Amino acid sequence: MVGRNIPGAAPRDADKPERVKRKHRRAERGLIVAETLASLACLLDGAAPESLEPLWRLTLKNEFHDILPGSSIREVYADAERELDEVSAAAAERQARTLAALVALARAAGLTTPC
Numbered sequence: 001m002v003g004r005n006i007p008g009a010a011p012r013d014a015d016k017p018e019r020v021k022r023k024h025r026r027a028e029r030g031l032i033v034a035e036t037l038a039s040l041a042c043l044l045d046g047a048a049p050e051s052l053e054p055l056w057r058l059t060l061k062n063e064f065h066d067i068l069p070g071s072s073i074r075e076v077y078a079d080a081e082r083e084l085d086e087v088s089a090a091a092a093e094r095q096a097r098t099l100a101a102l103v104a105l106a107r108a109a110g111l112t113t114p115c
Helices: 011-045 053-061 074-108
Strands: none
16 A cells, blocks of 8 residues: 555555545536536526636646655645645535525526425
8 A cells, every 4th residue: 555665654644645536536526516507507597607717726736646646745645635625615615506596596487396
């Protein structure tokens, strides 16, 4: 496993690359869903969606060739985990806001049915 043969690395450091990979994928998926919902809302009401570019840039920065393969230092993984958590949280917030807007649009158009 990555990190086991690095002098001074604690055994628990070996799972950091895997955690970063999972968080990276979660951030990507969150942004993709947020973009999809924003595009749908834009099609329905014509309002331009907020840009997700800053969040994408932060996600892409954490694809650096030393981060995802597991050959970086401990501090880099701590930063990457924190930043990717921030991206995931921001993407989830955008999703929730856009879903609320879509529900409001559907209700205003009389498209809702009782469940």
